Amino acid sequence: MIPKILHIIWVGDEARRPDRLVQTWVNHHPEWDVKLWGNQDLVSQTWRCREQLYALGQVDCAAVAAVMRWEILHNEGGVVVAADSLCLRTLDDALLDATMFTCWQNELAEPGVLCASYVGAERKHPLVSRIVEDIAATKDIGDLTRHPLSASVGSLKLTQVWKDARDSSLSILPSHSFLPRHPKAPAYRGNGAIYACELFASTLGLLDNLATLEPAALIAAMSGKEAAPAARVQGPAPLFSVVIPTYNRMDELGQALASAFAQSGEDIEILVIDDGSTDGTADALAKVDDARLRVVSQANAGTTRARNRGVAEARGRYIVWLDSDDMLMPGTLAAYRERLQQGAPDVIFGDLLVMDEASGQQGRWSYDDPADKPMFPDMFGANRVPNPATLVRRGLYDEVGLYDTELPASEDYDFWLRAAAKGARFAHIGKDVCIYRRTANSRSADVERSRRAEGLIAAKALRELDWSVLFPGLDWNQPQVARAQAMALATKVFVARGAWRELAEAAATLQLCAAALDGGDAGAVQAFAAPAALPVAAPAQVDPRVAHTARRVAEVQAQFKLLAGAEHPRFDLDWKDRWLCLDDNTASTGFDKHYTYHPAWAARILAQTRPEKHVDISSSLQFVTQVSAFIPTEFYDVRPVDMGLKGLDCGRADLTKLPFPEASVQSLSCMHVIEHVGLGRYGDELDYDGDLKAVAELKRVTARGGQILFVVPIGGRARIQFNAHRIYTYSQVLEMFAGWELKEFALIPDQPGEGGLVVGASQQQSDRQQYGCGCFWFVRPHAAVQGLPDAVEQIRQSLLPGQGPNLRAVA
Secondary structure (H helix, E strand, O other): OOOOEEEEOOOOOOOOOHHEEEEHHHHHHOOOEEEOOOOOHHHHOOOOOOHHHHHHHHOOOOHHHHHHHHHHHHHOEEEEEEOOOEEOOOOHHHHOOEEEEEEEEEEEEEEEEEOOEEEEEEOOOOHHHHHHHHOOOOOOHHHHHHHHHHOOOOOHHHHHHHHHHOOEEEEEEHHHHHOOOOOOOOOOOOOOOEEEEOOOHHHOOHHHHHHHHOOHHHHHHHHOOOOOOOOOOOOOOOOOEEEEEEOOHHHHHHHHHHHHHHHOOOOEEEEEEEEOOOOOHHHHOOOOOOOOOEEEEEOOOHHHHHHHHHHHOOOOOOEEEEOOOOOOOOOOOHHHHHHHHOOOEEEEEEEEEEEEEEOEEEEEEOOOOOOOOOOHHHHHOOOOOOOOOOEEEOHHHHHHOOOOOOOOOOOHHHHHHHHHHHHOEEEEEEEEEEEEEEEOOOOOHHHHHHHHHHHHHHHHHHHHHHHHHHOOOOOOHHHHHHHHHHHHHHHHHHHHHHHHHHHHHHHOOOHHHHHHHHHOOOOHHHHHOOOOOOOOOOOOOOOOHHHHHHHHHHHHHHHHHHHHOOOOOOOOOOOOHHHOOHHHHHHHHOOOOOHHHHHHHHHHHHHHHHOEEEEOOOHHHHHHHHOOOOOEEOOOOOOOOOOOOOOOEEEEEOEOOOOOOOOOEEEEEEOOHHOOOOOOOOOOOOOHHHHHHHHHHHHHHEEOOOEEEEEEEEOOOEEEEEEOOEEOOHHHHHHHOOEEEEEEEEEEEOOOOOOOOEOOOOOHHHOOOOOEEEEEEEEEEOOOOOOOOHHHHHHHHHOOOOOOOOOOOOO
8 A cells, every 4th residue: 555645856946946836735635744855855865876866966956856756755655746736636545555556648648658747656666666776777877868858767767667567556547637737738628536737837937936826826717616716806997908819729728817817916807808719618718706807709700800809898008918828927917017117118028938839849939129129120021029928008009000800810010010110119028928839720830821921011011111110221311222222121021931922012012013124223123133232333133033923913913903994793802802823824734743643542542452441640631531531531640630521530649659559550551751750840859760760660550461551752862851851762661661562562753754653663763763752552461370280380381472372261
């Protein structure tokens, strides 16, 4: 039985120790012996892993605590819990009947990984002893620090030891038992027992603020019912309105609200604009009993209109923007309040802690202080002001206007440009004000849409704003020269964004387009192609992409005028609604040979073999959506996709750690994927042999007698074209699948005159390619027959492929 001893470890800066959180564990366990381990114990105790503790202490205090955890459990037994966690209920006595227990890290975000932060164990439990022995036996201390710490001393170490030992005595609880909220997965919404809530302080950058967090406020924000409601705000309009637009983000919204409720001060309202959510957001918000919260619901109208509704509804003198998947850092509003007392800028912003959920990477986005560097001209070239957690004086919207609902994205950038051009005062505080989460569903993650929006914003600024404000360093006493120089600067911005259409439109607006194309005006030509150092006496070469785009814009404008002159009662026809498509007028329909032919090849094989179910790893959505029409299909990618099609199920999977049992998948495809693994292109960890590890996983999960449809770039010379992809040789692929049957090889050649899809191509044809596409249909051999009499087994061996027919069964 596990003894009733609760161990909490905190090493490092004791001023940051979260005593209020620790007290929640003490309060819920009055009959337990609670031990708080710290720096003094690290020095005074005799530790078997002393050398390793010293080495890890140079790197990470959390790793030191992890090693202490295992030695403490080995020596005393009991339950170890994370110091940065909020205890919600007493641990049940039934948990202590096991010899050891823990929970999963997260069944969706980290499938199959055990949590090392909440572990209960008897004294000298074999799994714990093995971990201590492994750490103590690590003579090359660098091994502990070169590898991820979770693999050396944490969750991955526990998982590996457990798997190696095949220990069935370990009781594994669901992750929500101690981690109902995970930074990379939806929050738990079920009715299961929740003993605690991990705050992930190190991951989320909250260590500096742990000591000041109020447990009651956290509980109220998370559930709205476990704690008494906060005091109701009375009196005049608040100083701050924290405005949270949301649409179908109920799982993340709770953390955003918790971060807002945790801000200090009574002069706050929290305004949620529910933009027609259908995921239960309204019901969840109705359960939050806090007078500071106000909810405004509207039919779904999009993010920009939801922001404008927030501006209209806000009662505070200042609006603080918070997206529903982000979190305010503790003390943000207090810092803003202090800054406003020093002077009253129109806009205040800080730095952002960034979590990219697709790659798991973390970082910080820091911004320049406008006091040290003027807003223009740099503001025209790039957004210098974040939107998350930024404070805006409410009256500024009356002076500048609301957010532009015609833009596809980046409406905040357009507003900052207009506000700065009108003289708004911007201020930066040297503080992290927000945890900004980049997810696959974030609008900022759609790079193409953001680039298009920024091109439109730049063209709009040139049309509507004062150029002398946008480009203050030019000599506007010579307006013609200054305008040419400004256009040269603007051209660089358009080109950097790939905004050729907007560049051509801007040039046409200034009547520079025709002069540049005719080569008649040196200044106009320089505006397209030359550096900013104007004037220049001689014409320069016009970028051909600009010239082509400008011609097409002129042609489309002429077509528009012809169409606009006709009667059109059925539709509004206005130039401001344009969506220019300039490159579709071609003599023939072009297509990408690789990505058109290889899905067609694979679909034909599946139509022939008709498996009961097909599993695809990261190939293409077009392929799986079509195959799912006639075969039940599962699609997995490390970046999950949310689709609703009958016959198609989508999930998350890491190609190097597939969540399937060995030999369990009868039909599998992985096409034009393996060549990218380990090159960092998609935010994955650099690994020269990452492709081999991925292939090993594909082979592991394929059933005996099952098939793999495998597609990679192929050529006569094996090489890495960093950081895009690898190119394999035909023989390399066969070596990776040595012992497997190659049922078919098809080639999509890059050499002209060799056809489109060549089924049954030869190795010689493959080796002639520079960047061809190799399509391999492999079948895994059946297992050796077990338990047969020696004579029969000898017969079976003599009848292996190449020596006669296969013996499939012996009765």
